[in-house]
Amino acid sequence: MAQAHRTPQPRAVPSQPRAFKLVLLGSGSVGKSSLALRYVKNDFKNILPTVGCAFFTKVVDVGTASLKLEIWDTAGQEKYHSVCHLYFRGANAALLVYDITSKDSFLKAQQWLKDLEKELHPEEVLVMLVGNKTDLSEEREVTFQEGKEFAESQKLLFMETSAKLNYQVSEVFSAVAQELLQRDDREDQAPQEDAAVALNEGPARQAKCCAH
Numbered sequence: 001m002a003q004a005h006r007t008p009q010p011r012a013v014p015s016q017p018r019a020f021k022l023v024l025l026g027s028g029s030v031g032k033s034s035l036a037l038r039y040v041k042n043d044f045k046n047i048l049p050t051v052g053c054a055f056f057t058k059v060v061d062v063g064t065a066s067l068k069l070e071i072w073d074t075a076g077q078e079k080y081h082s083v084c085h086l087y088f089r090g091a092n093a094a095l096l097v098y099d100i101t102s103k104d105s106f107l108k109a110q111q112w113l114k115d116l117e118k119e120l121h122p123e124e125v126l127v128m129l130v131g132n133k134t135d136l137s138e139e140r141e142v143t144f145q146e147g148k149e150f151a152e153s154q155k156l157l158f159m160e161t162s163a164k165l166n167y168q169v170s171e172v173f174s175a176v177a178q179e180l181l182q183r184d185d186r187e188d189q190a191p192q193e194d195a196a197v198a199l200n201e202g203p204a205r206q207a208k209c210c211a212h
């Protein structure tokens with residue numbers, strides 16, 4: 001298994017927000033780019049399939065603290081699969097996106113999780129499962145319960161969204177940002193000897209589900 005990359009980039013100046021890398025993963029057309037566009041620019045439009053990777057940054061305020069999210073939007077189409085794992089490196093968090101109207105995209109998300117865990121230590125990357133396109137509920141193929149149960153079984157965060165209707169999009173990124181800061185603060189406060197133990201027995205990912 002590849003080495004864990006758990007620390008965010010160091011702060012150049014103490015007043016600068018800490019930077020964290022977040023990757024968007026999932027099959028083609030599930031809405032990864034649309035979620036990023038909605039979150040970063042509050043916009044929704046028809047987007048061409050991503051080629052390689054697109055990159056966005058956004059400073060997020062969490063209570064009195066703030067952090068910089070570096071959002072890497074990867075291509076979901078099968079033909080780009082072989083290069084996508086290159087973008088996993090150094091990720092602090094991942095949004096594993098599926099389309100609630102496509103069972104196939106839900107099954108593929110489970111495969112993406114396995115791929116991610118080949119590259120990154122499962123305890124060190126924060127993963128949220130995201131069921132997108134809730135506005136198409138009449139065509140739903142994956143129930144909220146199925147998503148939630150899979151997330152719980154893998155100790156992932158879970159939320160459903162609609163990039164189109166701007167439903168729970170900022171909540172997804174805020175929840176991830178908040179958890180990243182909390183983990184980072186815990187690591188800063190951990191005594192040195194505990195840190196050595198944590199390298200071998202890292203804390204289990206926290207299971208948490210968010211209501212839809």
Ligand SMILES: Nc1nc2c(ncn2[C@@H]2O[C@H](COP(=O)(O)OP(=O)(O)OP(=O)(O)O)[C@@H](O)[C@H]2O)c(=O)[nH]1
Pocket residue numbers: 026027028029030031032033034035045046047048049050051074075076077132133134135136161162163164165
């Ligand atoms: N109805 C609906 N359509 C959506 C939603 N999010 C995205 N779409 C549409 O789904 C299609 C694919 O969206 P993208 O954001 O390009 O999907 P992607 O996962 O980035 O696709 P790749 O770049 O191929 O990996 C587009 O036509 C979007 O307009 C949503 O919440 N609801």
